[in-house]
Amino acid sequence: MAQLVQQYLDRILAEHAGVSDGVLADYIPELAGVDPEGFALSLSSADGHVYETGSTAVEFTIQSISKPFTYALALDSLGQAAVDARIGVEPSGEAFNEISVDKTSKTPKNPMINAGAIAAASLVPGATADERFDALHDFYSGFAGRRLELDHDVYASEKATGNRNRAIAYMLASFGVLEGDPDEALDVYFRQCSLKVTSTDLARMAVTLARGGVNPATGRRVTNAAVVKRTLSVMVTCGMYDAAGDWVSAVGMPAKSGVGGGIVAVLPGQLGIGTYSPRLDAKGNSVRGVRVCRSLSEQLGLHFLSVARDSRATLRAVYEPRDNVRVYETHGDLLFSGAELLVRTVDRDRGRFEVAILDVSRVDDIDDAARSMLSGMSAELRSQNKVGYLVDPDGIVIRTGSDFEQVRYLCVDDAVEAAEQALRRGFAG
Amino acid sequence: MAQLVQQYLDRILAEHAGVSDGVLADYIPELAGVDPEGFALSLSSADGHVYETGSTAVEFTIQSISKPFTYALALDSLGQAAVDARIGVEPSGEAFNEISVDKTSKTPKNPMINAGAIAAASLVPGATADERFDALHDFYSGFAGRRLELDHDVYASEKATGNRNRAIAYMLASFGVLEGDPDEALDVYFRQCSLKVTSTDLARMAVTLARGGVNPATGRRVTNAAVVKRTLSVMVTCGMYDAAGDWVSAVGMPAKSGVGGGIVAVLPGQLGIGTYSPRLDAKGNSVRGVRVCRSLSEQLGLHFLSVARDSRATLRAVYEPRDNVRVYETHGDLLFSGAELLVRTVDRDRGRFEVAILDVSRVDDIDDAARSMLSGMSAELRSQNKVGYLVDPDGIVIRTGSDFEQVRYLCVDDAVEAAEQALRRGFAG
Amino acid sequence: MAQLVQQYLDRILAEHAGVSDGVLADYIPELAGVDPEGFALSLSSADGHVYETGSTAVEFTIQSISKPFTYALALDSLGQAAVDARIGVEPSGEAFNEISVDKTSKTPKNPMINAGAIAAASLVPGATADERFDALHDFYSGFAGRRLELDHDVYASEKATGNRNRAIAYMLASFGVLEGDPDEALDVYFRQCSLKVTSTDLARMAVTLARGGVNPATGRRVTNAAVVKRTLSVMVTCGMYDAAGDWVSAVGMPAKSGVGGGIVAVLPGQLGIGTYSPRLDAKGNSVRGVRVCRSLSEQLGLHFLSVARDSRATLRAVYEPRDNVRVYETHGDLLFSGAELLVRTVDRDRGRFEVAILDVSRVDDIDDAARSMLSGMSAELRSQNKVGYLVDPDGIVIRTGSDFEQVRYLCVDDAVEAAEQALRRGFAG
């Protein structure tokens, strides 16, 4: 039944595939030379199941998407107080590569702008640039669940053209934010930006944040929940540049983009998303990536303020009132991610029942994404010669235009009785 | 078992009761003359259960806490596009009473500053100031679940001293943001600020936002989920003034304060909080109110990014493997609000079982607040001559220093078997 | 010989006459309805001689050009300390009608923006709006040297459309900058803006500032030198809005413009200039007026930093070594305004000599404007059957392309001897 989600993602990708706005980053030849048509979307559920669509095998450099992860490593290594003394958490209201610090504290405004990111790189423990980079490399790979590789050409080019970052590093040194050799911190930073990822790597890195620091695919705890909370908080207010209010309102997912064309977006507790499309808008964000994030949020209800409503909506109980009949009782608000879990659970259980009774009588609200997935589930069951009964006294699932094809009851007892009769007479859904 | 939550709230209030920092608002005599010691905290759960501590019966004027509700009414009445054309959603980086508009759009930066709030008041439909105020009054009362009253003295004083707001209204009129008579919009605004609430009213108004627009106590839908999402988004980035990054990071609850001493804070999907303490800091926020919000977030894990993790942690299933034995199966991350629901559910069911088996084998993480509530539940069961068995193979509940007093098993089957034996032999927990 | 200056001014006017950029102010019908082609330039020398070109008889409302004069009256009436406590002197970096005060002092940034101008109007002594306006009216009229009249239609329109200024006045009242009724201060302000002037009035007002407060035409001291110094200082840094650096550099005359189409410009110690052309640029400055000011500064060397160089260049000595021979000895740098004085002095004296010897041997530098005027003087003398001898050992006046037609000597003694011989033989230049 996973294809229901898959179809959603395919459709969203298709919606935006024709958009050709934006231009490739061109400050180094490696970025200017990529295929501008590459377009990929990956989504990992909270338990580590990954959906993919588009050119998800294409590797690109992580660039600024590295920033939250290096920040997380600094927090993990030194603790929040030590990091706060060097890097703020407020929106800068400035370009990501502004050569500036907070007027009062003389520290970078936040770790999502270059100044804060270089400062964060300098805080990673290690006796040499190599040692620091190795620590970063391990940490990132833990999030991705596989060993990431360095793009040596990009690294060489970044280093050769990095006057602006060099300016930032010397500025930080002059304020005492950066200890040691500014060139060494820069070297770590240039290397971290040159690590290669796919959209699926980003989805896995995202879901590891969504899960409070545990990579659900590997089961490994990469960092702790406090570090993740802080990192995601900063992504909320500073991740997508100056239009924080608009992004929070319209998308509502902590996110970070990179000039390599990637975007990582996190739905805390629920999902990790990675997108790839290398044509950038004037702010340096992937044009199609931003659109995909907006569509996901709108169409699937993936807004962190909505998701919280979803929190009570997973399965309240699953039980078998009799053999071959399984009741799935849900409550609260039923949105995309609750429906996704329900559909996958029913799919997993399909060897164990003939009739699935879905009880939504305690559900407060349901959105279009969830309604559509239930319809899909209904069709799927029918194709397997099984039947889904719906307990929906208020008719919240069945509305004009909906296509849940199965039988509907006003209470569970009626449904169970009907199921028994059906099974007794040889079953014909 | 509600006293477990009650004790938490009592303790947090006590922690900050001695704080005497801050000063009363003194621009009008009615505010300057209130008892500075008033201190109250109210919390409503998602299903409308209200916990109270302190002087929760004291009425005070809602003041700026009215802003998100008037904004919500404008959105509800006119739709988002029409409201967006008049009021932005970005942090202003300025004082709440700044006489300014966005440099580009010539509209107020957001609805949480006075300019945006006066603009919002002017958008409320109505042929006269009275009609508009009546609409507002009904709307607010729907959130609170009771008819709010106007403080006529405060209203008269606000009107007499409102030169600054008058300046704002004329500015808006000059930009064409405000149609009609500026004095009429001001009159509505001065009245909305003068409505009287208690901390419990605020908690109920908050939880109505938390529940997507449905007041769980009255069951009435006051507005729709889209309006609420937009309103909460703006509260995230603009509600508590300029330190958005710090507030999101440290508290993580959309919130709004007023110079009357109140704060409203919303944990989407979960909780509504109202606090009252009239001594204000330099920014006009209640000193003790801010501290209480921080403590609630830290101690109870009430951060919207944490809460999302909590989303999979409510009850996965409740079933009776045999008479008088009830299994409560949880999963995901178990934090405050999941534990609160669990404890209340067990409490509600207590006439139906002798042995409660709490299965946490699928729980990923648990925080101190949840652990402490489970300990309290264990003691409570014992006092009722019942027994709680814990299925906790990884020992996440039982740690050094914890005091879950009951029996612990590695799997549910063992627990059920033990329960059967215990019940058979007459039971002695 | 005054026609030399006249020709300069005519030529400058002609240069810009064809420019049709800009639009009329249209916020009130009276401004929107004026003849867009009106174009005038008036210039008063330090001793009160006025040159005019174009439609100098056209009356228009003074508008913001009133600001420095009201500020001067406030300084004159209350002293600098009292005025400084209410109005700053720094550039605002904002639009002239910004509704804002200095963040620290909570007073208007300077008296050239509306906020500062309304505050200044409120400082003019008087028991009623009428009394205050009468004081202003007298003061302005003293600068102009004639009784100015009020445009009652403009006054009525300004009052009807002044929401933005009303916002400013209420803002000032809320900060305690404005005492008394904001509407009364506004009434004075709307009236002062509605006084009618011609470009020649502006030139006379300007020269009264240039002369330290004495109107050279009437001989009346309108205010004192300290008030004028302060007023001109503020015009230097704040008079022409945000591009202070560029204006000081390119024009170098304290100046003020108004949306009525006028510009007043002051060359301290030297000249007063008034221009009129009602089409405005995006900042609200007269398009052709600004161009005329730039041309005057460039072509005539009317920059206050150049003028100071000019300061030693007026006549060092005038003497008659013998009857009918007059020596004019100059020194320092000889620029426009020194040459203008020289030419007029020679013209005035022409009944007393047959030979004028101009000794420039002590002149350090001479610019094109001065050189051209000397050529013109030479031609003029010849037409009157007189002769000009030039003592110019370094040849600074006579260069390729110049046309000083008269006889040139290396020292005064030679010139005097030649003059004696010429006169003796009946004279034939």
Add this chain to the structure above:
Amino acid sequence: MAQLVQQYLDRILAEHAGVSDGVLADYIPELAGVDPEGFALSLSSADGHVYETGSTAVEFTIQSISKPFTYALALDSLGQAAVDARIGVEPSGEAFNEISVDKTSKTPKNPMINAGAIAAASLVPGATADERFDALHDFYSGFAGRRLELDHDVYASEKATGNRNRAIAYMLASFGVLEGDPDEALDVYFRQCSLKVTSTDLARMAVTLARGGVNPATGRRVTNAAVVKRTLSVMVTCGMYDAAGDWVSAVGMPAKSGVGGGIVAVLPGQLGIGTYSPRLDAKGNSVRGVRVCRSLSEQLGLHFLSVARDSRATLRAVYEPRDNVRVYETHGDLLFSGAELLVRTVDRDRGRFEVAILDVSRVDDIDDAARSMLSGMSAELRSQNKVGYLVDPDGIVIRTGSDFEQVRYLCVDDAVEAAEQALRRGFAG
């Protein structure tokens, strides 16, 4: 009679000698180790006469005072258009060492902040850093009228601690403002800041600007008047940091300070001033230097807007109506610098007369500084057994408390007749 000016300067120095506010610059040991008590004031008249008081022989590094001179050299070498393309002329509203450029043009805001100064240094022609520095060195020395020396220790320290300037240089390189190797431009800049001057050097450099680019002591033209006008314009608006309005209003002299303790101030057409006192205020300006500049401006009327008034006040004519009687006819406003010229002229002529008749009947205004100098001249003449007659029909010189001790007449004829009689009877003043 030069001692009259001398006494003025001595008195001003004495007034501020006891001020011990401020601290030495301490970012390099060479600056931290200077004698904090050093205090000097030098003033050069327009014709190159230098007055000195205090420790005028002490050498200190020029530091930021170099900025206008390097800017002038860039203008002189490349022309204004080429320089304008790289460096703006607007106040920055920021600290002098801000690492920033103009948001729109991406060039430094002005040449008085470090970014603009480093950009200017990079524009000085030369194939190598040595060649560029040699050009600068020659240019500065031309202003000073002597060969300046480099402080090698300061240069080495500046280079070792220059991370902030390094940041600025890399920033400029990243914007394409700086071509070539950023380290080379920095090397030139560090050297220019390390040139050693005395307060008298600064006064001579200042007067060379005051005289339009001609050093009056050496007679050499160092640069042209257009370059000087532009340079002084920028000093007016940007020289003394952010309080441009206050500085223009209170001091009114284009100026520049350096952390070495020097200030250079220019009264265009009139004077050059150099001060030295190494204790700095929070903005990096010499505490006592700023006070001396304010006192000079207030007490001597050295404000560029006042000076312009002075422009017509020099000698209108000097003639001898009979042997041993010399008439000095003045007109316009008589302020410090006109009086200084008058006093020196009378002093120079003293071998040629017995009676000096000073005719002030055409003087419009006179200030205290001028009045006091005339009194001093009167006493001086008496001590030489000469006599001064004053033609002062309006009594503008003789007022209560004044002490012009000589004989006073209502018209020149009376004075001449009295002088004749006095000389005839053997003279007894």
